[in-house]
Amino acid sequence: METISARQIRSAVVGISGPHITTSISKGVVAVSRADGEITVSDVGRVIEAARTVALPPNREILHVIPRSYVVDGQEKIDDPVGMTGIRLEVEALVVSGATSAIKNLTKCIFQAGLEIDDLVFAPLATGYTFLTKKQKEIGVGLLDIGGGTTSLVVFEEGDILHAAVLPIGSGLITNDLAIGLRTSIETAEKIKINYASAIPDKIRESETVSLAQFDAGETEKIEKKYISEIVQARLGEIYSLVANELKTIGKDGMLPAGVVLTGGGSKLEDLIEATKDYLRLPAEIGKQNFELGGFVDKLGDPVYATSVALMLYSFEHSQSSFSPSEPGILGKAKGFLKHLLP
Ligand SMILES: Nc1ncnc2c1ncn2[C@@H]1O[C@H](COP(=O)(O)OP(=O)(O)O)[C@@H](O)[C@H]1O
Ligand SMILES: [Mg+2]
Numbered sequence: 001m002e003t004i005s006a007r008q009i010r011s012a013v014v015g016i017s018g019p020h021i022t023t024s025i026s027k028g029v030v031a032v033s034r035a036d037g038e039i040t041v042s043d044v045g046r047v048i049e050a051a052r053t054v055a056l057p058p059n060r061e062i063l064h065v066i067p068r069s070y071v072v073d074g075q076e077k078i079d080d081p082v083g084m085t086g087i088r089l090e091v092e093a094l095v096v097s098g099a100t101s102a103i104k105n106l107t108k109c110i111f112q113a114g115l116e117i118d119d120l121v122f123a124p125l126a127t128g129y130t131f132l133t134k135k136q137k138e139i140g141v142g143l144l145d146i147g148g149g150t151t152s153l154v155v156f157e158e159g160d161i162l163h164a165a166v167l168p169i170g171s172g173l174i175t176n177d178l179a180i181g182l183r184t185s186i187e188t189a190e191k192i193k194i195n196y197a198s199a200i201p202d203k204i205r206e207s208e209t210v211s212l213a214q215f216d217a218g219e220t221e222k223i224e225k226k227y228i229s230e231i232v233q234a235r236l237g238e239i240y241s242l243v244a245n246e247l248k249t250i251g252k253d254g255m256l257p258a259g260v261v262l263t264g265g266g267s268k269l270e271d272l273i274e275a276t277k278d279y280l281r282l283p284a285e286i287g288k289q290n291f292e293l294g295g296f297v298d299k300l301g302d303p304v305y306a307t308s309v310a311l312m313l314y315s316f317e318h319s320q321s322s323f324s325p326s327e328p329g330i331l332g333k334a335k336g337f338l339k340h341l342l343p
Contacts, residue, residue, distance in 0.1 A: 011116035013315035015123030015307055016063065016106055017152055019168040020099035026054040026065070028091045037085040039072065044082060044089075051093040061103050063122050064096040068160045079159075094161055096122050119315060123307045124152035124164060126314035127263055131287040131306065132156060141258035143287070144243065144276075145306065146266025148172040151239055153246055155256070163250045167242045171266030174235040181231045182223055188215040192228060194268075199236055199275035201229035232269070240279040247280070259283030263306035289313075 028050030032039055044067075052065045070078040071090035081089060103120070110117055128143045137156035145152045147170045155163040171193075178197070179189035196210045204226045212219035247253040259282040262272065267286055276284035287306060300309050 009115065011118045012110065013119045013121060013311050014106065014110055014117050015121055015126065015311045016098060016103065017123040017147075017150060017166055017307075018098070018102055019150060019166045020102045021063070021122060021164075021166050022097060023164045024054070024095050024097070025068075026051040026093050026095045028052070028093065030089050032086055032089055037087060039081045039084050039086060039089055041082055044070075044091075047089050047091045048093060051091050051095070054095060056095075056097060059100050060097045061100050062095055062097045063103075063120060064094075064125065066094045066096070066125075066161055068092050068094055068162075094164075096125065096164060098122075121311060121314060122164070123311065124154045124166070125161070126310040127287075127306055128154040128156065128161065130310035130313050131261060131263055131289060134159070136258040136261070139257045140252070140255070142247070142252070142256050142260040142282075144260045144262050144267075145264040146171050146239070146262065147264045148266070151243065151264075151266070153243060155247070155250060155252060157252075157256075162252075163246075165246050167239070167246065169239055169242065170264075171269070173239065174232050174266075174269075177235050178228065178231050182212075182228070184212065184215070188212070191215055192223075193232065196225055196228055197232045197270060198225075198229045199232055199269050199271045200278075201226050201233055203271060204229055233275070236269075236272075236275060237279065240276070244280060254281040256282055259285065261285055261287045263287040263303050265304040267303045 028047045030043060030047045030050055032043055033046075034040060047070070048065050048067055051067075052062060056062065069076070069092050070081040071092075072078055072081050072084050072086040073088050078084070107117060107120070124143065124145055127145055132141055132143060138159050140157040141155070143154045149168075149172050150170045151167045153163075153165050153167070154161060174197075175186060175189045175193050178184070178193055179186045182189060182192065184192070192210060192215075198204055206224065206226055208225040209222040210225055210228065212221045212223065244253055247256075260276060260280060262276065262284060263286075273284050273286065276282070287303065289301065289309060
């Protein structure tokens with residue numbers, strides 16, 4: 001990256017993800033500070049801070065406290081209370097937290113690479129802010145990022161983030177099972193998945209085969225493409241049953257009007273859109289960035305780079321505007337960690 005951009009990189013916005021990351025709802029309450037009762041930005045900051053001080057297990061760290069709605073003197077569902085008048089200000093917020101050990105390991109790696117951390121961001125959250133339109137988030141949408149080892153889901157409704165989860169399986173599970181089922185190496189299984197697999201076996205005629213000789217000169221075997229896709233379908237079913245369960249816990253199973261938007265390398269699987277519609281009973285589409293980039297545009301449009309592009313735009317946007325869905329704090333925390341690590 002330093003070579004391509006001809007710039008030395010000193011610090012980075014770091015994306016964090018993994019099944020250790022969980023979300024919960026927290027509430028905060030404060031008394032409005034001004035004598036005339038006008039609510040200020042500082043009151044909002046204090047109420048978010050109050051929501052942050054929820055009882056969190058000692059081995060977890062808060063990454064984001066995202067306000068969902070405010071209550072002013074009992075009046076609910078207020079998006080922006082600044083300038084309103086009241087005595088009591090409440091917030092309902094989504095708290096995203098991660099395991100302290102995982103966060104420490106990550107910050108240590110970045111530090112050892114000689115970089116400073118500008119911000120630590122739950123990666124799927126950045127992807128959600130970058131790949132979904134305002135309208136989709138308003139009517140209800142899920143962002144499903146299928147990576148190698150994990151699949152992450154972020155659900156938005158009425159413009160707010162409703163739920164987020166990182167599931168412990170991803171597209172790598174499909175590759176592993178292909179290697180076992182076809183008795184090939186992982187490398188060959190990966191090539192077969194990328195070049196010959198479909199998420200829908202019914203689309204493939206019985207007679208179609210793949211010759212293993214093209215991957216390994218010593219092989220003579222021919223494998224039925226339908227069989228390949230049956231393995232893919234089974235593992236995809238496993239991933240999607242976890243996704244459906246997650247949607248069920250928030251009452252959104254088959255109930256997101258804007259459907260799901262797919263990102264991540266795993267979303268490039270042939271016929272995935274159709275399979276997703278069938279499995280989840282929801283509209284589905286491949287995520288498109290809702291912005292224009294110069295330079296390496298064609299490369300960066302690839303879903304594999306969804307997270308990197310999203311983190312870049314997220315940091316750009318959140319350093320320029322005063323609004324921040326992830327209130328500051330984690331930055332100071334990350335720096336705190338680094339201080340711990342210094343001799
Ligand atoms: N063309 C493709 N078809 C199917 N799967 C693909 C394709 N390209 C990449 N993948 C899969 O995407 C996964 C990696 O996705 P990626 O978003 O890069 O991972 P992560 O974000 O977890 O690092 C791998 O399991 C890889 O096999
Ligand atoms: Mg990815």
